[in-house]
Amino acid sequence: MKPEALLHPTPAGLFCPIGRFHVDPVRPVERALITHGHSDHARSGHGHVLATRQTLDIMRIRYGEDFCSSEQAAAFGEEIDVNGVRVSFHPAGHVLGSAQIAIERDGLRIVVSGDYKRGVDPTCAPFVPVACDIFITEATFGLPVFHHPDPKEEVGKLFTSIEQFPERSHLVGAYALGKAQRVIRLIRDCGYDKPIFIHGALAKLCDYYVSQGIDLGEIRPATVEKSNPEAFKGAVIVGPPSAFQERWARRFNEPMICFASGWMMVRQRAKQGGVELPLVISDHCDWPELLDTINEIKPAEVWVTHGREEALVRWCELQGIPARPLHLVGYEDEGD
Amino acid sequence: MKAFATLLDRLVLTPSRNGKLKLLADYFRDTPDPDRGYGLAALAGALDLKSVKPAMLRELVLERLDPVLFQYSYDYVGDLAETIALVWDGGRKERVDDSHQPRLSEVVTRMNSLGRLEVRGAVRDLLDQLDPSSRFAFLKLATGSLRIGVSARLAKQALSDMSGLGDNKRDVTEIETLWHGLAPPYEALFAWLEGKGEKPVLATPAIFHSVMLANPVEEGDLAKLDPKDYAAEWKWDGIRVQMSSFGGTRKLYSRSGDDITNAFPDVVEAINFEGVIDGELLVGGTTRSNSPTRTFSDLQQRLNRKTVNNKMLDEYPAFVRSYDLLFERDEDVRAEGFLERRKRLAELIERAPHDRFDLSQLVPFSTWEELDQLRLAPPDPVIEGVMIKRKDSVYQAGRLKGPWFKWKRDPYNIDAVMLYAQRGHGKRSSYYSDFTFGVWADTPNGQELVPVGKAYFGFTDAELEVLDKFVRDNTVERFGPVRAVRAEPDFGFVLEVAFEGINRSTRHKSGVAMRFPRIARLRTDKLPRDADRLAALTAMVEARES
Numbered sequence: 001m002k003p004e005a006l007l008h009p010t011p012a013g014l015f016c017p018i019g020r021f022h023v024d025p026v027r028p029v030e031r032a033l034i035t036h037g038h039s040d041h042a043r044s045g046h047g048h049v050l051a052t053r054q055t056l057d058i059m060r061i062r063y064g065e066d067f068c069s070s071e072q073a074a075a076f077g078e079e080i081d082v083n084g085v086r087v088s089f090h091p092a093g094h095v096l097g098s099a100q101i102a103i104e105r106d107g108l109r110i111v112v113s114g115d116y117k118r119g120v121d122p123t124c125a126p127f128v129p130v131a132c133d134i135f136i137t138e139a140t141f142g143l144p145v146f147h148h149p150d151p152k153e154e155v156g157k158l159f160t161s162i163e164q165f166p167e168r169s170h171l172v173g174a175y176a177l178g179k180a181q182r183v184i185r186l187i188r189d190c191g192y193d194k195p196i197f198i199h200g201a202l203a204k205l206c207d208y209y210v211s212q213g214i215d216l217g218e219i220r221p222a223t224v225e226k227s228n229p230e231a232f233k234g235a236v237i238v239g240p241p242s243a244f245q246e247r248w249a250r251r252f253n254e255p256m257i258c259f260a261s262g263w264m265m266v267r268q269r270a271k272q273g274g275v276e277l278p279l280v281i282s283d284h285c286d287w288p289e290l291l292d293t294i295n296e297i298k299p300a301e302v303w304v305t306h307g308r309e310e311a312l313v314r315w316c317e318l319q320g321i322p323a324r325p326l327h328l329v330g331y332e333d334e335g336d
Numbered sequence: 337m338k339a340f341a342t343l344l345d346r347l348v349l350t351p352s353r354n355g356k357l358k359l360l361a362d363y364f365r366d367t368p369d370p371d372r373g374y375g376l377a378a379l380a381g382a383l384d385l386k387s388v389k390p391a392m393l394r395e396l397v398l399e400r401l402d403p404v405l406f407q408y409s410y411d412y413v414g415d416l417a418e419t420i421a422l423v424w425d426g427g428r429k430e431r432v433d434d435s436h437q438p439r440l441s442e443v444v445t446r447m448n449s450l451g452r453l454e455v456r457g458a459v460r461d462l463l464d465q466l467d468p469s470s471r472f473a474f475l476k477l478a479t480g481s482l483r484i485g486v487s488a489r490l491a492k493q494a495l496s497d498m499s500g501l502g503d504n505k506r507d508v509t510e511i512e513t514l515w516h517g518l519a520p521p522y523e524a525l526f527a528w529l530e531g532k533g534e535k536p537v538l539a540t541p542a543i544f545h546s547v548m549l550a551n552p553v554e555e556g557d558l559a560k561l562d563p564k565d566y567a568a569e570w571k572w573d574g575i576r577v578q579m580s581s582f583g584g585t586r587k588l589y590s591r592s593g594d595d596i597t598n599a600f601p602d603v604v605e606a607i608n609f610e611g612v613i614d615g616e617l618l619v620g621g622t623t624r625s626n627s628p629t630r631t632f633s634d635l636q637q638r639l640n641r642k643t644v645n646n647k648m649l650d651e652y653p654a655f656v657r658s659y660d661l662l663f664e665r666d667e668d669v670r671a672e673g674f675l676e677r678r679k680r681l682a683e684l685i686e687r688a689p690h691d692r693f694d695l696s697q698l699v700p701f702s703t704w705e706e707l708d709q710l711r712l713a714p715p716d717p718v719i720e721g722v723m724i725k726r727k728d729s730v731y732q733a734g735r736l737k738g739p740w741f742k743w744k745r746d747p748y749n750i751d752a753v754m755l756y757a758q759r760g761h762g763k764r765s766s767y768y769s770d771f772t773f774g775v776w777a778d779t780p781n782g783q784e785l786v787p788v789g790k791a792y793f794g795f796t797d798a799e800l801e802v803l804d805k806f807v808r809d810n811t812v813e814r815f816g817p818v819r820a821v822r823a824e825p826d827f828g829f830v831l832e833v834a835f836e837g838i839n840r841s842t843r844h845k846s847g848v849a850m851r852f853p854r855i856a857r858l859r860t861d862k863l864p865r866d867a868d869r870l871a872a873l874t875a876m877v878e879a880r881e882s
Binding site for chain 1: 349355358359401402408413419427468759763765816817
């Protein structure tokens with residue numbers, strides 16, 4: 001069988017004509033397999049959704065009870081038959097509940113990695129390499145410039161800054177799902193035990209992480225009306241970066257804008273965003289991790305989706321690995 | 337190297353002056369000698385490091401990275417030094433062991449001891465030994481393009497702050513006085529700042545001495561003063577300089593203490609006196625040579641250059657209009673009164689070459705009203721106001737209120753329309769506080785608003801709330817951090833913009849460039865259709881030039 005007969009890109013996303021399902025579709029479809037809960041991968045309005053229990057829970061939190069007509073939870077490693085196509089979910093190490101999806105028929109196996117990373121992250125199950133013929137990889141940080149440092153060193157920069165500027169409120173920008181909880185957990189693991197304040201947009205997802213056994217320490221809302229800026233002196237406040245440009249941010253004392261993201265590797269990017277303290281903490285692979293993963297899995301062919309596809313395709317060519325870009329649209333950088 | 341690299345990374349992204357000072361003072365306090373001295377030299381532009389050409393760096397990186405991958409990376413990052421710092425490890429995951437990283441002082445001594453043929457290998461080795469952030473700092477130093485928004489003055493202020501952490505706070509003017517007599521790595525300076533050593537002794541007196549500054553005349557200031565106690569001079573639109581000459585060492589410093597000797601050989605070589613003179617650097621002819629003083633935009637042709645060619649020297653001859661004397665030979669005369677110092681100065685200038693030096697003329701007046709009239713109608717277009725100096729004032733560094741005043745011609749004013757807004761930095765990062773404004777111009781499409789400048793201060797906090805709200809409520813388009821706002825003949829925000837001067841500009845689409853524009857008033861009483869026309873601005877330029 002030609003691989004394209006099992007899975008190929010369409011305007012709605014990757015489509016499996018035999019199994020009659022899409023993977024991470026960007027518009028409503030009848031049957032969707034979802035890798036993880038970030039809003040560009042998991043959208044509402046599909047007929048049937050197959051995903052991990054945690055991804056389904058996250059979709060329910062974000063979109064409400066009727067986010068789809070019917071749902072089915074997949075356990076890691078469990079083999080499920082979808083209209084004659086064998087699918088299975090495997091940990092991707094990206095955020096809580098994130099999975100790679102293996103799609104198999106007549107001895108041909110394609111793995112859709114979704115977003116993934118190889119670094120240590122206590123807030124989700126670690127990536128498991130799955131042998132396959134075709135590996136579909138993301139390339140969010142698919143350029144040789146990206147080398148994510150040890151996240152604990154980055155948290156150390158935050159602590160140094162709090163020591164140097166004890167009167168300033170440290171506003172740490174982190175996306176609501178995954179990054180925020182990972183950053184809070186990292187701050188705890190580095191020995192910080194004071195309360196951490198959060199923006200309202202983070203509350204439900206933080207509660208969910210805690211219910212899944214991930215201890216985040218003492219979390220307090222930073223959204224109290226007429227709160228006293230004095231109370232936030234030297235405090236750590238975690239919120240979605242978009243909130244820092246809004247009137248919300250004015251309640252804090254001389255806010256120090258920090259941003260936890262893999263993009264912070266590039267100085268100009270930090271500068272343009274008005275970030276004073278960049279923290280290079282990413283939920284995606286950096287360049288060496290992408291290369292290591294491909295070398296480890298040794299697929300016969302690599303397909304590259306969203307991100308800097310051309311550079312990773314070029315590298316594969318130089319290594320003699322057949323590779324092509326998929327040019328899928330609709331996936332943004334939300335997860336980082 | 338790591339401490340210096342971390343400092344650079346933080347400084348680049350820290351907009352507030354106090355924030356920068358804190359970072360700098362902590363660095364100077366926590367970093368050992370001689371590293372901090374080389375760090376200070378690098379920040380103050382006084383570090384001499386064997387330079388590396390970008391072409392060689394490009395060759396080095398291409399030894400290990402596919403050219404196509406390098407190009408993709410460079411296109412994405414946009415800065416050569418940063419690209420190389422980031423891609424140097426390629427597909428390698430291993431991280432550099434911090435404890436084996438070379439220190440800044442080692443990097444400086446190693447680089448400066450190299451023969452020409454050894455540079456390439458040494459740079460390659462260093463890049464291998466450094467972590468990405470230190471690599472970036474090293475490449476910026478080696479290519480000589482450390483642009484981080486820190487002036488030499490700010491670094492010295494941080495030294496003063498750092499010394500204040502003990503109980504022997506050193507004033508920044510004292511540091512300034514010593515500065516030009518010292519060389520990296522400044523170990524004696526640091527010892528003195530920390531109270532562990534004597535004040536360093538200067539080898540040559542031909543150093544920069546902190547200048548005396550004037551306060552602007554404000555409402556009611558002059559009413560309290562007797563005109564008989566004061567002398568007045570024209571305030572020329574040039575740049576303030578200090579000439580220093582002792583025993584064959586002749587130096588020209590800018591007002592902030594930057595050494596600009598090499599850019600003005602015509603002036604420096606003409607110095608035939610010994611002492612320290614305070615004056616205005618201008619282009620054109622001296623009063624004594626009977627040729628006109630030329631405009632600031634002509635002077636600008638000579639500024640910010642490391643060296644100068646003969647054509648520039650011919651077309652834009654520089655001279656100094658002298659107005660004060662700090663030292664006559666090695667005699668410190670700063671404690672004498674202004675008129676006594678001026679008398680000494682006049683004798684000295686009389687003997688100096690006539691085409692390069694003249695004496696700033698006194699403007700006779702008997703009442704403040706009379707001086708006001710003179711100020712508003714000066715005899716020369718390059719005059720921007722008057723200076724008022726107490727006849728008995730001693731020369732004191734800094735900006736003391738009372739002895740010296742500057743009374744400028746009223747700044748220019750126009751009514752313009754807000755076109756774009758951008759968020760500010762630091763405290764203002766949640767406010768739209770940087771405004772691009774425009775005036776009406778005839779275009780092929782009829783009357784249109786064209787951008788003429790940008791202003792980000794002049795308003796009060798309360799006014800900023802009003803401006804910010806207007807931007808948020810009337811955004812029509814977004815371009816990254818910039819918002820375009822509604823600006824139509826009958827709807828929009830009119831700003832009264834004040835500025836110090838105006839020149840022709842080929843860099844700006846409108847053809848004019850303002851100096852120091854600021855928002856003087858919010859004209860909520862006006863509609864955009866009432867705003868000024870571009871013709872009004874070009875008329876200001878022409879009036880200035882004629």
